[in-house]
Amino acid sequence: MRELTRTLEVRGPWSLATSRRFWEGFTPAALPGSGAPEDSLRATFRVDADWSAASALVTQVGTTAQVTVRGDGDLDAATGQVACFLALDVDATGWPAVGDRDPVIADAQAALPDFRPCGFYSPYEAAAWSVLSQRTRIVQAAALSRDLVARHGEDGAFPAPAVLAGLDLDLPGRKTEYLHAVARAALEGRLDGRALRAAAPEEAMRSVQDVTGIGPFAAELIVLRGANAPDALPARERRLEAEIAERYGRGAVLAEVSEAWRPFRTWGAVLLRALREERLHEIDPRPGRG
Known part of the structure; x- marks a missing residue:
């Protein structure tokens, strides 16, 4: 090694x-x-x-x-x-200026000083997660993911696509079929992190929806959190919408308030969601999880 x-x-x-x-x-x-x-x-x-x-x-x-x-x-x-x-x-270097333009973001930046959003290790792992979490509670999906790593991974790493593609897994619904599709897409280069990051986010989201089992919500996750694109917005995040209403007032629209966040719209969205989860534990009731 x-x-x-x-x-x-x-x-x-x-x-x-x-x-x-x-x-x-x-x-x-x-x-x-x-x-x-x-x-x-x-x-x-x-x-x-x-x-x-x-x-x-x-x-x-x-x-x-x-x-x-x-x-x-x-x-x-x-x-x-x-x-x-x-x-x-x-x-x-322009991230602090977003707080200067938007006092809500300024307060959030103070709560998580010098924040940068950590993403999934790769679009491949984000895509696999999106399949595991479909119609499944997030804590249960996390347990499924940990089990895959323990049984079929390598030294704590998620199973390689070639391994995942050949696994006969006993998973609910069509999860096994969709995981195989994700693995094949990764092997074919369709989930390449550098390529997805270099493309316009909307174009990247359209392209990953060609993978069987990947819909619009999963596509946002793959591009925004898997490729870690810094300036795009999730359009299907109800908890973020709730946080926007709480912080900016009823009737506030994410697409409008986030104009002040450019070119860090993803960062603003992830920051507000992270603080909401720390406060409310909507995803995982254990303190500190999000």
Whole structure:
């Protein structure tokens, strides 16, 4: 197994402690208890350049992130993927100005200082999650995902697409069929994170809906949280709509209030949803989950 360490300059606000707090409460892909020091973040994931398994240890030194990746595959690609799922590759020097334009976002930024939205490790894993969570409570879907990792994964990484495509799984409804479709799409390059991130979000969302089992809601999740596109809006998030009404007043429309968030509309939406979950625990009643 090889190791590569890179130092990444992070432009704009960033706090590893906030990233860790946010991600530990992100039920679909919550960080496991890894034994990593409090001032670091550890993750194990599939590298979508070659589907090898990799582990990463991230620490913060001032405005830089030190990323150490270990694995047998493309470690340069693994480093880039870490930067993507931690949103460290986004120039966020303009993010504080969103709070200057919108006092609601300013309050939210103060509650989660130097926030950057952590996403799924890849669009592939986001797509698999969208299938597992269809018509299933999120905590139950998370248990299904953990079981897949334990039974068929590698060193804590989600099963590779080639493995997932061949599994005979006893899952409710058409989940097995849809997971196989997701795996085939990943192998065919249709869930490539760099390509989806480079495309216009609306175009990317249309393209992933060609995968069997992926509808409009799942497509938003894959592009906004899997590819971690920074400037798009979820149009089918009822909890976000409820939070907008609560913070901006009844009759407030997400598409209108979010104009002040450009070019960080995804960030604004995820920030408000994260704070709502911390406050209300609508997804997972255990404190700190979200």
